[in-house]
Amino acid sequence: TGSEMNKNAVISRISTGEKRAFVSPFVFPRFSVLLPDAAGTLPARQVANGIVDAFVHVIEQYLTYPVNAPLQDRFAEAILLTLIEEGPKVYANPSDYEAMSNLMWSATMALNGIISCGVPGDWSVHSIGHELTAFHGIDHARTLAIVLPGLWKALKEEKKGKLLQYAERVWKITEGTEEEKVDKAIDRTVEFFESLGIKTRLSDYGVKEDTIDKIVRRFEERNWLNLGDRGLTTPAITRKALEYQL
Template structure:
C-alpha cells in the first residue's frame, strides 16, 4: 500500500424524507442561492420539499445548469450570487448541477473570470455548499472534484475546489428518472470504480475487495432496477454505490488510472454524448489495448466479479472484456462509436489535442495521444 493522507468532511444524510433536514443544516443567517438544472425537480416533488424546508431562510434561485455544466451558464450564476451577496450555496440536482455549483462557490470569491480557475485546476477560497442529490452517478456529492465545459471551444476539464458540507440522499427522488439516465449513472459508477481498481495487483487486499463489492453490487442490482426502478432498497444501494465509488475511500494507498475518463471527456466535449455512455464505450477498448500491462487485474475482476476463473490466460482476458461490454449492453447502452454516429474525425481531433498537451494518462503514464487513438479505434 502506498502512503496517503485522507480526509472527507462531507456529512452524508441518507433516507426517505431527509430533505426536511435542510432547515437544520444551513445556518438561518445565511443568504442561500439554490441552484437547479432544467426543472425536473418541480415534477418529482423535490422542489416543494426544498422550499418548505427553507421557508424561513433568505433564498435566491438560479435555474438552467445543463448536463456538462458550461462556463457560459456558470458565469451568469456567479454574477447573480455576487449581486445578491450570497454566502451559502445549495445544489439541487445531479452531478452536473453539483459540479457547476462547486465552480460557482469558487467564482463568488474570485475577481477574474472563473474559467481561469478551471484551467488552473483548483481553487482554495470557496463559499460553503450543500447538496440534495437527485441523480446517482458522479459521486460529486461527497468529493471535491468537478468537471466544467466550455461551449465556445468545445473543451472539458476537471477542477477541484471544496467538499460539500453535507449531502442529502433520498432514494425516492430517483424513482422518476428516465431509463437512459439510470443506465448512464450505473455505467459511470462502474467505471469510477474500475479507474481506481483496474491498475496494479498486490497494493491493497482491502481496497481491492472494497472496490469489488461495489462492482458486484452494481452487476447484481442493475437487472432488478431495469425491471423496477421504484424499488427503494435497490435504488438506495445504487445511490450508495455511486457515492462510495468516488468519495476517495476505495482509492486509499492504491494506484489510479483515469485514462478512460480523460478520453471520455473529450468525446463528450466534441459530440455531446452523455458522459456515462462514453465510458461504457471506451472502457472495453482501454482494457483491450492495455491488456498486457493490466492482465493480472483484468483476470482478477473476471474471476471475482464476472465468474471467469478458468481457461487460458488469453481466454480469461478476452472473456472478461466481453462480459464488461455485455454488462453495459444489458443496461441498454451501445458500446461503439459508430453506433452513435461518431466519425473518425473525432478520434483524430482527440489524438491531436492529447499530443498538443503532451498528456501521459494512466497509472503508468502510458496513454498518449497515439494510444488514445488506438483505444478509440478498437471501439469504433
C-alpha cells in the same frame, strides 16, 4: 455520481468544444441528502448512465496493477458486484426503493476516496471520454462505456494482472487460458453495459475516425502524452483504443 461526497467536478465550454475536470475543496458539500424515491422518478436513460458511471469510477481506481492492497481490492470488488446485482433491478424498475438505495450508496462509495486510499488510480478512460462529450455531446457514462473496453484491449498485456483478478473475482471466470479469461471479462463487461441500453461502439453514435484524429491532436497540444496509472496511455494508445471501438 459521487458528487454528494467528494470535491470533484467538471466544467464545459461549448464555444470551444472543451470539457475539463477539476478538484477543489470549495465544491465539497457540507452535507448531502440522498432520496431514493426522488431518484426513482428519473428516466431509465439517466438511471443507466448512473450505473455505468459508478461502475467505471470503481474501475479507474481498481483496474491498474497489483500493489498488495487486498482490502482496497475487495472494497472495490464489493461495489462492482453490488452494481452488477442491483443495477439491472433499478433499470427495470427505478421505483424499487431498496434497489435504488443500494445503487445510490454504491455510487457514493465509488467516488468518495475510500477505495482510492493507498492504491494507484488511472482515470485515462475519463480523460478520453470527456473529449467525446465535448465534441459530440454524448452522455458522459456512454463515453466511458465506449472507451473502457477499447483501452483494455489496447493495454491488455500491461493490465493483465488486474484484468485476470477482475475476471475471476467479479465475473467468476475461472476456465480457459489467461488470455481467454481476460477476453471473456471484457466481453462480459460490454454485455453488462449493453443490457442497460448503453451502446459501446463509436459508430452507434455516428462518430467517425476524424474525431479520433481530433482527440489525439488535442492531447498532443496539451502535452497529455502519458496518462493513466503508469503513463501508459499515450496518444498512440488513445488512438488504438478508439479504433477498436469504431
